Amino acid sequence: MVFSSEVFLFLFLPVFLLVYYLTPMAARSVTILVGSYAFYGWWRMDFLALLFATTVWVYVFAILVERNLGSRYAKVFLTVGIAGCLSVLGVFKYLNFFIDSFAQLMGTNAEGLGVHWRLILPIGISFYVFQSISYLVDVYRRDTPATRNFINLAAYKALFPQLIAGPILRFRDLAGQFQSRQHTLEKFTDGTSLFVIGLAKKVLLADPIAPIANTVFASAHPTMIEAWLGAIAYTMQLYFDFSGYSDMAIGLGLMIGFRFAPNFDTPYVSRSITEFWRRWHISLSSWLRDYIYIPLGGSRLGSARTYLNLIFVMLLGGLWHGANWTFVLWGGWHGGWLALERASGWSRIADTKRIALPMTLLVVLLGWVMFRAGSVNDAFAIYGGMLGQNGVAVRPDILLDITHEAILTLVVACFVVAIEPMLGSYRKVNIETPAGDGAAVLRQPLAMPLLLSLLATVTILRLAETSQTPFLYFQF
Known part of the structure; x- marks a missing residue:
C-alpha cells in the first residue's frame, strides 16, 4: 500500500x-x-x-x-x-x-x-x-x-x-x-501538516519529474543536454520522493503520538560530502556510523585505517541499497570522497570556499547517475553523453517524451531546493524535546492552515488524475 x-x-x-x-x-x-x-x-x-x-x-x-x-x-x-x-x-x-x-x-x-x-x-x-x-x-x-x-x-x-x-x-x-506517549490536538495537527507537505513533495514535484529521468536513462546514446537534464531530473526526483516519504512517515508518527528523528536536513546545500551525509538519509548514515564504522575502529586507529573504514562502510551502504554493482560503485564513490576530504582537511575549510557548494552538488549528481542506472554500462553511457560523445542538442524523439509540464516542474523543484533553508520552519523535528511533551513541530502562523488546506486540495486533485507511483526507496 x-x-x-x-x-x-x-x-x-x-x-x-x-x-x-x-x-x-x-x-x-x-x-x-x-x-x-x-x-x-x-x-x-x-x-x-x-x-x-x-x-x-x-x-x-x-x-x-x-x-x-x-x-x-x-x-x-x-x-x-x-x-x-x-x-x-x-x-x-x-x-x-x-x-x-x-x-x-x-x-x-x-x-x-x-x-x-x-x-x-x-x-x-x-x-x-x-x-x-x-x-x-x-x-x-x-x-x-x-x-x-x-x-x-x-x-x-x-x-x-x-x-x-x-x-x-x-x-x-x-x-x-x-x-507512554502524549496525544494532543497540537501534535496531531502538526503531524497532519507534515504529512500534507510530504505528500505534495511526492505528487506535485517528484512524480512529474520522473518521466524526464526515465526517458534519458532508457536512452542508449543520450546527447550532452539530454544526459545532464536526466541526471538533474533524477537528483531532484529522488530527493523529493524520499524526503517526501520521510515527512509523511514522521507526520503519521506524530498523528499517533510518536516522535521520530528527522531523516533529511536540506542535503543539497551541503558544502562537502561529509556534510552531505550528515544531512541525507540521516537514520542510515547514523546507523552505519554507530554499528559498523565505530566498531571497526572509526578514526581511533590511525589515518590509514580511518580511510579504509570510511570506504568499507560506504561500500556496505551502497550494497545495502541494492544487489547491483552500480550500488557498490556508488558507495565506493562516496567512500572515496569521504576519505579524501578527511585526508585533505577539506570538510573543515569548505564553508569558507565559494566552490564548495557547486563542487559537492556535482559529486553528488555524478554519483546519482550510477545509483539510477540499470547497469554499469548504462551509467557510463550517461557519463559519455555528459561529455558530448553523442552530440549536444536534444533529439526530436526525446522531445516528444518530455512535456513542458515536466520541465517546468523540474525548474520549480530546483527553486524549492535553493530556498528550502529559508522554508525550514516545517522540517525541524526537535529530537532534543522529551517525547510526548506536545511541543509543536510546526510553528504555524494563522495563515498556514489555510495554505496547507489549499496545498492538500491541489495535491489530491493532482493525485486523482494521475496513476499511482511507488516510492523509489520501496525497491530497497
Whole structure:
C-alpha cells in the first residue's frame, strides 16, 4: 500500500485512526500491530510471515543476550542473532545477485547454471533487518533492556509509517513512547501538516519529474543536454520522493503520538560530502556510523585505517541499497570522497570556499547517475553523453517524451531546493524535546492552515488524475 494512493488516504488511514483513538491506551500497541500487518499484508500476505519470523527471532535472542551479559555466551547469542537476520537479507536480497555474478564469471547466465527461478524481494526488508540488528546490539551494549513485551516489539518492528522505507528507527528511542506517549490536538495537527507537505513533495514535484529521468536513462546514446537534464531530473526526483516519504512517515508518527528523528536536513546545500551525509538519509548514515564504522575502529586507529573504514562502510551502504554493482560503485564513490576530504582537511575549510557548494552538488549528481542506472554500462553511457560523445542538442524523439509540464516542474523543484533553508520552519523535528511533551513541530502562523488546506486540495486533485507511483526507496 502506498501513502499516495486513494486506498491509503481515504480508506486505510481514516479507519486506522478511528479505531486507534477508540482503543484504550493500554491496548493501542495491539491496534498498531494489527493495522501495520494489514498495511504490509495488503501487498503480499506470504511475506508477512517473514516479518513475523524475524520479530520472534530477535525477541528470543535479545532476551538470551541480556540473560548472559557478563559472560562469553552473550557474544555468542549476539552473533547468532545477527547472523540469522543477515541470512534473511542475504537470501532474499542478494542470492539472485550472487548467482548472476557467478554465472557471468562462468560465461553463462543463471539458467545456464540450472537456476530457473528468481526470488522476489520482500518490500522493506532492508529497513526491518537493520532495525533488528540495532536492537540486538543495543541490548548487548546495555543501551536498552530486552523487552518482555512481545506486542510492543512486534508493533515497533511493523510500525507502518516507517515499515517500508524508513526512517530506520531504534527500539531504544521508541521503547518509552510505547509505554507512554502524549496525544494532543497540537501534535496531531502538526503531524497532519507534515504529512500534507510530504505528500505534495511526492505528487506535485517528484512524480512529474520522473518521466524526464526515465526517458534519458532508457536512452542508449543520450546527447550532452539530454544526459545532464536526466541526471538533474533524477537528483531532484529522488530527493523529493524520499524526503517526501520521510515527512509523511514522521507526520503519521506524530498523528499517533510518536516522535521520530528527522531523516533529511536540506542535503543539497551541503558544502562537502561529509556534510552531505550528515544531512541525507540521516537514520542510515547514523546507523552505519554507530554499528559498523565505530566498531571497526572509526578514526581511533590511525589515518590509514580511518580511510579504509570510511570506504568499507560506504561500500556496505551502497550494497545495502541494492544487489547491483552500480550500488557498490556508488558507495565506493562516496567512500572515496569521504576519505579524501578527511585526508585533505577539506570538510573543515569548505564553508569558507565559494566552490564548495557547486563542487559537492556535482559529486553528488555524478554519483546519482550510477545509483539510477540499470547497469554499469548504462551509467557510463550517461557519463559519455555528459561529455558530448553523442552530440549536444536534444533529439526530436526525446522531445516528444518530455512535456513542458515536466520541465517546468523540474525548474520549480530546483527553486524549492535553493530556498528550502529559508522554508525550514516545517522540517525541524526537535529530537532534543522529551517525547510526548506536545511541543509543536510546526510553528504555524494563522495563515498556514489555510495554505496547507489549499496545498492538500491541489495535491489530491493532482493525485486523482494521475496513476499511482511507488516510492523509489520501496525497491530497497
